[in-house]
Amino acid sequence: MTKPSLAVETLSICSGCEIAILDLHDALPGVLDAIDLKYIQVLMDFREPPKEGVTVGFVSGAVRNEEQVELLHKMRERSAVLVAFGACAAFGGIPGLANLHTKEEILKEVYIDTKSTVNPDGVIPHKVVPPMLPELHPLSDYVKVDYVLPGCPPPPKLIAELVTCLLEGREFKLEPKTVCDECPLTKEEKNVTHFYRWGTKRIDPERCVLEQGFQCMGPATQSGCEARCPTALAPCRGCFGPTEAVDDQAAKMIGAIGSITTKDFKESSPDQTAKEIPDIVGTYLRFTFATSTFKKAINMGTAKPKEAART
Amino acid sequence: MGKSFEPKIVAFACRWCSYAGADMAGTSRMQYPPNARIIRVNCSGRVDPIFVLRALKLKADGVLIAGCHPGDCHYLTGNYQTARRVALLKEYLKAMNLEPERLRLAYVSAAEGAKFAETMKSFVNEIKTLGPNPLSNGGQD
Incomplete structure (x- = not known):
């Protein structure tokens, strides 16, 4: 029997998710024994996923330009199972906050207005580089996504679990619980008076950070990370996105704050x-603006996701 | 167009005070604009912030949340929670380029039929000055 194969495509992203795969450390050789790694740009010099197709395709990063739409469709065609890998692929991630501004505003800020830029003619790159889409989109706006592995980046433990599930033919599913369910800190009073920026006040290492007045997203965030941030006394930032019962993390958080x-x-x-x-x-x-209620600031044109020309 | 702009307003009224106040306005035959679709909720604290966002996303021109006066909540603190949520929701709407005035919180007791009618009138007028929800294609949808 041939080994199952894996391809990892990188779209609009910082590449942290690929590093998270390498972070499997000691488990990595075992995974590589069981899986044939066909394509991953941080490790191998291939330009595209293999034509004959792969069993599992991980796509990390959101879709920001027309080239990425094509790459994404290519991955979908060539992978039997497609996984949205990481918060950007699943919800748009931090780059999704760019949807607060129009494409024109972003290009002007980056290529003309920033203090360190010298661009007297005000040239905005338009040749050779792929055209930017009006908004950033998560993968699910374009293709069917079979599994979502959220996180910024996804914890190695969950990556290993997902791979194991796929190898054994089991369904991979995160439990519909919030980070608070997993969080070991003590929750007691529900009587917060003031909120503080993180780092401006001493934190009691035993008590819930939200109840101490820091913006912890635990109540509105899918569990699975074993509450890695609150345990380290850093408020949860919500990189696992909302639980499946929730549409909008902000709405949930505003409800919780009330x-x-x-x-x-x-x-x-x-x-x-x-x-x-x-x-x-x-x-x-922070991680889910591109999939929230409004998806982008209003009055920015109402362009639908553009279908890329498919060969 | 031709027709003047008639805002669509979603009003959440709490069962114990404001919905009874709206009833009072009706049974006392007070005149107020018919723009609101009133939804009875058990408490203004039952209004999940997502209800407000969804209403506006679905092109409602304004959302009114009407609850008991502070201290009068049947469930003791529901209306306090709502007041804080509304303040935060207004910030959210601002970030989305929506006028925060499209969301209003009103305290109407069961005895204040006149105040309910008055609130409706002033809210409808305010929304008329703001114009249609920008998502609604100029009030066409």
């Missing part, structure tokens, strides 16, 4: 709370 804050408006008024949480979208939709 419940856990003080009911005494003399201690802290609603407006005061709104001031203490200055960037709702950047905080609550």
Whole structure:
């Protein structure tokens, strides 16, 4: 019997997800014994996934330009099972926050307005480079995604679990629980008065960081990471995205904030709370803006995802 | 176009105070604009922020959440929770380039039929000045 094969495609991303695969460390040789790694740009010098196709295709990164639409379709055609690998592929990730601005604004900021840029003619690259799409899209806007492995990056333990599940022909599914369910910190009072930026106040290492007034996304985030951030006393940023019952992480978080804050408006008024949480979208939709309710700021044109020319 | 702009408003009214207040406005035959689709909820605290976002995403021109006066909530603290959520939701709407005025929180007790009618009038007027929801293709959809 031939070994199952794996291809990893990299779209609009920082490549951290590929490094997470290498982070399997001691488990990696075992995985490589069981799987034939056909294509992964951080390790091998191939330009595209093998024509004969692969059993499993991991795609990391979101879709930001027309070339990536083509690459994504190619991966879909050539992989029997397609996995959206990492937060960007699954929800748009941090690059998804660019949907707060139009393509024109972004290009102008990057190539003309930044202080360190010298570009007297105001030239915006348009030759050779693939044209940028009006908005950033997660994979599911273009192709059918069989499995989603969220995380920024996905924890090696879950990668190993997913690969094992696929090898054994089992269904891979994250339990529909939140990070709070897994978090070992003590949760007691629901009477938060003020919110603070992380690092501006001493943290009690035993107590829930959200109840101490830090913006922890635990209540609105899918579990699976074993609460790796809150355990290290860093508030959860929500990289696993919402649980399947939730559409919009921000809505869920706003609901949670309403419940856990003080009911005494003399201690802290609603407006005061709104001031203490200055960037709702950047905080609550850090990884999922491109799949949230509005997906992008309004009045930016209503272009549908563009179908790439398929051969 | 020709027709003047009639806003579509989704109103969530709490069962114990505001919905009864709306009933009071009706049984007292007070006149107020018919733009609102009133949805009865058990408590204004039951209004999940996603309800508001979905209503606006589905091209509602305004969302009104009406609950008991502070201190009067049948469930003790529901309306306090809602007040804080509304403040945060307004920030969310601002970031989306939507006018935060499209979301309003009102306190209407069961006895305040007149206040309910008044709130409706002023909210409809405010939305008329703001114009249609930008997602609604100029009020055509």
